[in-house]
Amino acid sequence: FTYDLPSSSTFTSELHQWFRMWKDKKTKPSTVSQALEQCDGVFFPNIKCVLQMCTTFLVTSSDCECSISALRLLKTYLHSTMGQERLTALALLYIHRSMTNNKTKVLAEFARRKPQKVLLPSILA
Template sequence: MQEYDTNFGFLYDLEKLRDMKEDYIMKERCIALDNSLSVGNFHDIDCADLFSELRVLQELIPQETNSALQVLQILKSLNGSFPKAEIAYRILLTVPVTVASGERSFSKLKLIKKYLRTTMSQERLNALAMLSIEKELAESLEYQDLIAEFAAVKVRKMG
């Protein structure tokens, strides 16, 4: 969590971003983010470009904007005017802070696999895992409607 906050905290907390007036602090944060998102000579973002884009964004982002998702929506509406900032915000919003959802998936998969052993295809195993993970949603479905829709699709294919 600390590493995530160190790398992405200044982008996530818009008050920090708005209040960051010293260039050297923002440059340090951009360099740290660039380093964390690079492997060897491959970089997802360029820290100098990101720094200059964020300087402009500080003035451009409306005061009523209060979430990183809203910032990403604004960036998308600007049609690629801030490509490095858009990449940074997309990564920020897709990196899971915890691994709880992954752990739940493996836990459910372990239960399903234990019960059915290895006698099924990968596709069926994935489908059963998804049903188990999304149990609440699956229980709310009207099965009679789904069966009727499935039957209607199959009839059209045969005819």
């Protein structure tokens, strides 16, 4: 990466200047293309080079593709041992793993729906 920059030794200080320049401005670029249009190549040659590289990267991933690959991983490992309802539930949990769940409520709901699981008293108490 650094060998592609015009002056890689000044990249860090140039990056600090770039952030300082945008810190006080009310309207900031919302895309890489907008940032590239507003980048002065004389004062920020490294930043301009990095922005040009970013605009040429191919976008190869999307939320839909992530969901499909997540489902494929689950199916590969667990497909033969579970029904469609459980597979769907696990896929949703995996895809939306950033959501927080109250584990106590989930366990209480499971215990309510599956009453054949009996809680035995502790014999050590």
